[in-house]
Amino acid sequence: MSQAILEVDSLTIAYDGKPVVDGLTFEVAPAEAVGLVGESGSGKTQTALALMGLLPATAHVRGSATLGGEKLLGRAEAELDALRARRIAMVFQDPSLALNPYLRIGKQLRLILERHGIADGATATRRALDALASVGLPDPDRQARAFPHQLSGGMRQRVMIAAALIGEPDLLIADEPTTALDVTVQAQILALLEEVRKQTALLLITHDLGVVAGHCERMLVLEHGRLVESGPTERVFAAPAHAHTEALIAAHPHLDKAPALSRPAAEELLTLDGIRVSYRAHGSRLKAVNGVELALKKGETVAIVGESGSGKSSLVRAVLGLVPADAGRLCFLGEELSHEVSARETATRRELQMVFQDPLGSLNPQMRVASIVAEPLDVHEPGLSGTDRRRKVVNRLEQVGLDASFVERFPHELSGGQAQRVAIARALVLAPSVLVCDEALAALDGSVREQVLNVLKDVQANTGLAILFISHDLGVVRTLCHRVLVMYLGRIVELADNDVLFSSPLHPYTRALLDAVPVADPTAERPPVLGGEVPSPLSPPAGCAFHPRCPQAVEDCRQHAPGLRRVGATDVACLRASEYLAKA
């Protein structure tokens, strides 16, 4: 191996005597990309923060780390400041938290240049614009004057990368740089990092083996703060030496594996007909959902996928009546539902229940688990006796895999997975017919997600529960859902059975979404990345809304908006769908 730029030797980080990173030793060569993988709590981020000197004072750090001969550990803040940005830089997970919302983008970049004496005045301004242009930000002049909230998540992460690179560091640490982003934007950012690697070494921290497989030459696997495996990525994936690596690879979703699913009944529970939702924004109407039809059967799970801004959440909120639809018909068992939840009858309200994305945020911190789960009963079955009430609560908790000892706990005493299961138990306590899950598994780690998935499948097999399942995680969609509905800019672009959609997607957008999922196989071919972002629903493109980003768009696509039609076994809104089917 060539001379290493970063050398870490026996790095140990402990809090109150408990090590979170234990004797970690590794090297990174110049211009090399090394992946640091592990589940949450394995010490990945702690390692990164230690190298940056950003750990809290309560952390005890031992061992050594040198960057091109410069010691990184145990140095004074002022000495570290001289190294940061110039020698070592970091990109954080959530760009909406990592950028200062009160400062213009350009100013945030200029501060780095001025502080490190790289450039000032007009030169700094020009350098900042160059940096923005180099990370693929359109119209850098305008973006430099923008505040972070005026940019999309992907653009913000580009700005973060520009800021990290502006001092031309030797090593860039990227900590889960794409976890907070849509799968298509993730692919764009990963492609950008691939570019960046020509200038700097990269330490890429991620829980996603697909990301490592596609973008790192070597990988390090952490488990509970210990390095359990390291080596060239291709070798590790081909022949993992450690059981934990093997388990991580196995747990990575495989889109080509057909799932085992229970069969839905023929009975239609919920029908949506021409549902439209719009909001007032800047004096005009923002059309979030623009005519959606769907029939959800008893015992069926329908996934709703699409990038942020496609109208997924607005659609399910309209179904629940939380946001009133402004047109269309909603029917439950043939009976028309009022668009406002407050105007619906209590008896029908209990049939539709929801689980939200943030498990802890959706549980009242002042209430014990027992009261949280029992709350819907207090409204819908007020006459219930104390013992019956308790029995129902305990039954539901057991159904989601939590024993009776949990009833006395408060939400802060629960892990993320436990909290989400409590939220599911609360949604299921009234034995609803339809459960709506809005990114309900997104906050959960791999193994916990697996458990909760199985809970949902079990309940469905036993009770015939129908589920509307919003998710950006196509791996989860593949294992859980009977049908998949793909939305783009408020419309359905494709609706098909799980197997049909994953094996022969017809709409170019669906194909782009599937292609963007990182595959946990270093030897797999990387398809081209879908460019651009979802346009503003305030001014949707004419013709097919997807045509500006579509690699297959023809003149006709610019003129005519395709309606949803049957092509093969798929409902698809694309003028060229028949051609694609013929080729497939």
Place this chain on the structure above:
Amino acid sequence: MGAVPTLLLVIVLAFFLVHSVPGGPFDSERVLPPEIEQVLLERYDLDDPVPVQLAKYLGNLLKGDFGPSYRSTLNVNQIIAQRFPASLAIGGLAMTLALAAGLMLGTWAALRHNSRLDRVVTGLAMTGISIPIFVVAPALVLIFAVYLNWLPAGWTVSPGPAKYVLPVVALALPQIAYITRLTRASMIDVLQSGYVRTARAQGLGTAAIVRHHALKPALLPVVSYLGPAIAGILTGSVVIESVFGIPGLGEGFVTAAFNRDYLQVMGIVVLYAALVVLLNLLADVLYGLLDPRVRYE
């Protein structure tokens, strides 16, 4: 534009309150002959029912006329013009001092979060909030004027700028304490934010981080407090001016209230209410300027 209704409500409430206090402007130990009292009452429209008086008062206010004083040869407009400068100087200086000292102390304590210095500053701030101004002011006079004899105790005794020191400090102290606490809490919050961590990762250093990244967001709660702060300073000035014998509006208010000089009381109430409303408005505007996300709401 909630300013005008607020102001109107304050005027109406104050007018009825002032008139509901027992006694009148011409009651004294020496009882006036009924005929003379009648003439006086008629001259000042005081024989009208209170709502009618209020209507006439509001009409005059619209023309910028605060009405006559029953005790002085000057009218209320002239009294305000005469007394306002002293109050403005004391209040303005106290507000400036409170902001400067509060922001500095609060930031200082936040940067040394949980240190001994932080605890001393927080403790002092709590004390400053807890002790009422009518205790602080005489105590300061006792210590610095009477025992140490460093500073003048009253307004008229000394012609120089030294006479400002004690009243301004006494008036500012509770505000310094409150702004210190506000700044400290919000600064601690901001210093723990993701974007400050980013700035640290960029090697900007503490001074640049506070100046460029943290100060603006940390200021927001203080800006929101500007309205209540000015109200505190105005009420405090009533006490302070009486204690130090400053011929300002606060002292004028107390004298007028004792004398049942209704219109002079009303004039000062209207002026102070307008000031409070104006500063609240200013705080809102300032908030919008500081937080870019507010503008597009």
